[in-house]
Amino acid sequence: MSLFKNKFIAHRGLHQKKEIPENSLLAFLKAKDKNYAIEFDLTITKDNQIIVFHDDDLFRLCNINKKVEALNYSFIKKLKLYDSKEEIPLFKDVLTLINGEIALVIEIKKHNKLGILESKLVELLERYNGIYFICSFEKDILFWFKNHKTSFKRGLIFGYSSKKFKRYKYLLFLYKYFKTKPDYVSIEDSLIGSSIYYFCKKNGLDILTWTIRNKKRFDEIDDKVDGIIFEGFLI
CATH class of the missing domain: 3.20.20.190 (Phosphatidylinositol (PI) phosphodiesterase)
Structure with missing residues (x-):
């Protein structure tokens, strides 16, 4: 639950x-x-x-x-x-x-x-x-x-926009995850469907995502996460 x-x-x-x-x-x-x-x-x-x-x-x-x-x-x-x-x-x-x-x-x-x-x-x-x-x-x-x-209840927030180290983002996430052992994660919208997302799903972690700025994107991910951090529109 x-x-x-x-x-x-x-x-x-x-x-x-x-x-x-x-x-x-x-x-x-x-x-x-x-x-x-x-x-x-x-x-x-x-x-x-x-x-x-x-x-x-x-x-x-x-x-x-x-x-x-x-x-x-x-x-x-x-x-x-x-x-x-x-x-x-x-x-x-x-x-x-x-x-x-x-x-x-x-x-x-x-x-x-x-x-x-x-x-x-x-x-x-x-x-x-x-x-x-x-x-x-x-x-x-x-x-x-x-x-x-x-x-x-502790949540690890993770987002990674740096192109220079983009290929290492999964390893960086794992390092932070195993260091902190959070109860849930809050990931950048672009990471939905990534190896990080599926790691969290496999390990039974609640997933928040941020920041959703339109209803179209909200509808696309509504059933993929446990919470949606949004701004700029009403649900």
Whole structure:
């Protein structure tokens, strides 16, 4: 039986260009109203606050050329996403907003405070009454959870666009898989039908795929995976 009761997962919430920014409380509220699960990104500030934000710097979303991990939350909380009224939320604010009503797919971004972010995350989620899944591209992050919190469902995110090392992607995937032994995988759409996909199927792993941006592609893969991370259209 699949881990994912709701296979419809809104990528960074149900965002819409700059009017409803990605990874904003408004985007998460819109997804909750449609009863979609949500996928979102976590990183950590200089003063060890867990925030919901994708990039390692503020330039793309806030037009400020500063690294997130170099700043205290007191600075970050004053910023707006794009030209909207939406702020960069704390992770705990997302938990309060969702309140267990929809599932959370929580991607932990690469960061420089391994063990600090993860420990604080565990503390918050142990008090949270809802369905959630941890995932990351980073094997060291997943390995931390493997060693410290085995009850959390962990997902290995894998995508490989580099042409230079494309022929080695299967070996790289196997290395990360056997290092972390995840409960599920989240693979790039282009890997559906690949040797990586069939390895996961053979080993009984739940499979998410990302990022699906139109209904046609959604219909093509709907019966091939356990969850679909999508954006830019409604299901």
